[in-house]
Each structure stands twice: as C-alpha cells, then as structure tokens.
Amino acid sequence: MTTLPLDNTFDDPTRRAPLVLNHDDFGSVTNTICGVNEAPKPPRAWYIAFGISVTFLMILGVLIGYLFWTGVGVWGNQNPAMWGFPIVNFVFWVGIGHAGTLISAILYLFRQKWRTAINRFAEAMTIFAVICAGMFPGIHVGRVWVSYWLFPIPNQMELWPQFRSPLLWDVFAVGTYFTVSLLFWYVGMIPDLATLRDRAKTKLKAISYGIFALGWRGSMRHWHRYERAYLLLAALATPLVLSVHSVVSFDFAVAQVPGWHTTIFPPYFVAGAIFSGFAMVMTLAIPARQWWGLKDFITLRHLETMNKIILVTGSMVGYAYIMEFFTAWYSGAMYESFAFVNRMFGQYAWAYWIMVSCNVFVPQLFWFKKARQSIAIMFVVCLLVNVGMWFERFVIIVTSLSQDYLPANWDYFHPTWVDLTMLAGSFGLFMTLFLLFIRYLPVIAIAEVKAIMPAANPHAHDHDKEASA
C-alpha cells in the first residue's frame, strides 16, 4: 500500500484525496472507533459537559412543570405578539435537525463518500433536535390535558382536526420526520451495534448491544436487501426534509401577516435550516474529534467541505433577504414595504442587524482558504451562525406580529425569564441526549467508513498499479 499523506485538503483533480487517514486496514478502523465506546472512562470534558447539560435539563423539567401548573402566561406571549419564544425555538430546533438528514440522505444520493465520517452523529443530532423541537408545540397548547385534540382521534365533541391548517400539517410533518429519521438512524446502526456486540467484554454489554443488533451477522443476502432499504430510506428522506421545513414555513406563509405572506418562505426556510444545521454539526464535530481522537476520520477535508456548504447556504439565505426586500418594495404594497423597513430601522433593528451580520457577513470569511482550514475561526463562525439563525426566526415572527396592520395594536414584545431559561434548558436536553449517544453508541458509521476505504475495493490491485505509476 502507498503511504497516506497526513494532509488530505489538497485540491488535485488527478488524484482523489483519501478520506480516512493513518488507517490502512479495517481492523484499525474498528479499534479506533469502538475505542470511543470501549474506553473505561470517557474524557474528563465529557463529565463536565454532562454535568452542565443535566443541570439545564432539570431546570427545563421544573419550568415545564411550572408552565403546566400556572399556564401560558408565564411566557411573554402577549397581545399582539401571540407567538413568541416557543415557536421561535420550535422552528430553530427543527431547522437544525435538517442538516443531519441532508448529510445522511441527500449526500448519499449524490454519492458523496465523505459523508460517512459524520452521518451517524449528524443523524443523532437530527433526532435530538427534533425531540427538542417537538417539545415546544407539545407544551405550548395551554390546555395540555386535551392536546390529543391535535390528532384525528374521536373525542367527546365529535370534532376532527382542521386539515386545511398548516398547524396540523406540522403535526404530521414533524411526526413523520421524527419517525423516519429514527428508523434511518437505527437501521444504519444495526451493523455497527453488531460490531460492538462481537467485541463486548462484559455480559451486560454483549446482551444490550446484541438485542439491538438483532442478530446481524453480515450475511451478504441480508446486506443486499439492507442496501436497497437504505437507498429507499434515503430517497424518501430527501423529499421529506424539503417538505417538513416547507410545511413549517407554511405556518407563516399561509397567514396574511405582512412580512409572512410570501412564496419565498419554503425554499428560504429550507436553505436556512440546512445552514444552521451544518453549523450545529460543526459545533459538535470539532470538540468531539478533538476529545475522542477522531481526527483521522473527521479530517480537515471534511470540515473544509462542510464550511463550503455553510458558505453556499449562507449566501442563499442572504439572497433571500435581498429578494424579500426587493419584492416588498416592488410590490408597492404599503404594509409589506413598511414591514421590511421596520425590520431594518424599527424597534427591533438591533435583532435584525445581529441576524444579518451573523448570517450574511460572517460566513463570507469562508471564501478564504485560511479561514476554511482554521479550527478556531470555523468554530466561532459556526457559533455565530447558530445565533444568527435563532435571531432570524425571532425577527420574522416578533417584528411582523408586534407591528402589523393596525397601529392601535402595536406593542413591544418582552420575553420573560421563563422564556429565556427554557431556551437554555432545551440546549441542556439536546446536549444530554447527545453526550449519552457519544458514550454508548457507535459515533461514526464503522461499516460505511470501511466500505469507502481503498482497501474495500475488490479491484484493489488496479489501484496499486495506478498509485505506484
């Protein structure tokens, strides 16, 4: 075998950059990745992060109890901004989830082999983000004891849900998205759980992994059907991810509120979701690869490629901002034009400019190779992108609601301490689940990474001839 270069970020069209560094054979790949789970104790950073996350999770639990006991008035939702932080947080978390599905499903359809290093924990991130997202509509209904009215279940009033409403389409869309992502994630994990089962040193681990591995033994007849099912799931998840965030955008686009009622919302929201999701994947991947020694799999090339995607989707979002503004001006519609001028110079101008600088200006740094390849810069950029995307949803929802058609209704929305703490608590929920995932489940798709290595090619002798030429 030829020696692998340590830096795979070269852009030479005559030779493919290696996607796995320093691991020539399959056994070493298994050892390194399973080493994350098999280490007797996780790194100290894990304990610190877990402690902080569980604290925030418990705060969230207490606040949810307080919310159920006292009512929705503990939030800042108030005439005229009847939708406040809960829906902002919902859209924020659902958007983050979309990157995981894009990496798993869409990049699979595009045969992008580099996805195999990040698809497992990106999918995990999706599921945890959707859990955080789904929590908010669930708790915000006011009368939580009749929230089963959201579903087409016979009830005492003989009344059914209003299927013409995007709020109900959301129920089906987010429910489907969660289920399909969970299935996709689990099915992808079965071969890796079998690997952990076969390497388990304790009876408990062998049985636990063994049950969920379903007795997988790597039979090629099974792999054949597995590959077909995986392709079908990827092909299903792709339009699903596009439709879910479009349906979420319909929550706003189907209404008549100025600044909301525009056809650009579905593609704009989807691009923004992918943008924020990739930034969250990077925020998680950069520490994870450092603390668990996964730099040979999540290489600098992977990070650089993700930065390019962040640049592209960030530019799409910037374009959408410009087009919204142009449409509002060109339409000549008084309320629409006012809505956009108000966003830039009105009472929430501070939020608008945070949003624009974080979403449009900051990612433009990634035009420069030095910024794309610097861990510190990309980490800061990704954090700012997530901040900016949260503010985008805040700006869309709160500015449009707080100053819409009738000036007599105008007011300034204030979040309460419960709003802010619940937002922090949702991060606690997300990080707790994610840290548990890293500790106990295969964090990189072992079988898929092996399949894209040069050693996996049955015609490997042709490869060697080329390489030594």
Next chain:
Amino acid sequence: MNDVAGTTAVPAQSPRTIPSPSSVDESSEKLYGLLAEFQTPAAIVSAAKKVHEAGYKWWDCCAPFPVHGLDKAMGIRPTILPWLVLGAGITGGTLGMLLQWFTNATNLEIWGGPIWVTGYAFLVSGKPFASVPTWIPVMFELTVLLSAIGAVVFLMLLNKLPQLYHPCFKNERFARVTDDRFFIIIEAKDPLFYRAKTQQLLASLGATAVEEVQA
C-alpha cells in the same frame, strides 16, 4: 481442527454429513456447514463467483460491509423490497386522502371499532369541503411515513431478523465478521454438499481457514 493444506481422508460412510471426529457426541452433533475465512474483498468476490458457478444454492457470504459486486458474483436476485415499499406508500397516500375526506368533507357515520364515528364537514374561510390542494401535505407525509415504516418492517421480515441465534456464532473466528474478515458458509443441507469435496473446493479458493460449524 481442519486446516487448509492437505485433505482429510474420506470415510466410507454416507458422504454428506459426517460429524467431526473430535466432537463428543457424534449422534446429536449435526453438521451445519463449512465456514471458510478470507482476508480481502477481492478474495471473497472471486471465491463467491466460483462457489456460485459450482452450483451451490444453500450458501452465503458474510462481510463487515457490503462488498461491491459480491451480490452479483453470488448470483443473488434483486430483492422484491422496493415493490413492497411502493405498495406501502400507495397505501399511505390513500389513507391520507380518505382520512381527510371523511373527517373534513363528509357527514358520514361509520363504525370505527368500539364506537360510531361521524365526519364533520365544516367551512373554513370559504374553502370547498373537499379542498384537495390543502390535503396534499398530509397525504405526502403519510405516504413517506408508511413507505419508510414499510421499508424497515419488510427489510426485517425478508431478512428474518431478529435472529439472535445462528450456528455460526459458535465459531470463534466468526466473531471477526463484523471487524475485518470475510466468510463463506456452505450449508450441509445443500444437495451438492459433500464433506470432503466442499472442503477441498473452499480450500482451493484461497481461504485462510476452513472450519466446521455444528448446528
């Protein structure tokens, strides 16, 4: 244990299933098959081709990842799974349509299990009772949902998983199937299986080890 070099002497008994001389209770230990270990994907693909050409039907390859071209070399016919998933998807779309039509566009009363349920057609902002464009999101989501659930359920059913026990798991070498080794297992119930002949064939294909698997 049997190894690659040299052939074992063929006893003059029934040739098909001869228990290994080292097993303790010869009458109850039935031979499940022969397991051959390979080190590289190229080796197993060429070996599989030859096993398939030799005419074996009850056999399988096992690998830590799906080796490119191995299913074709084995002669595996494309699975029916996509058609089943299509059926599940069509069911989902139809269910979505019927659900919304019944609940929002009719006043029909149907027997739904323990109780009668009735549709409740009501006007919302002047939209028609049967407003098909607004039905599309839920229909689409249910199509995708049932297709995905169908894909996973039919995958498990066709693969007969979960199958927590398999005779190969008793073999120590086989533990590396999920790590970095490739295996061919030819079952004893195959009509062409002859203990010594099959062992010779597997040995000639470049296997690094050929072992028995007891049922």
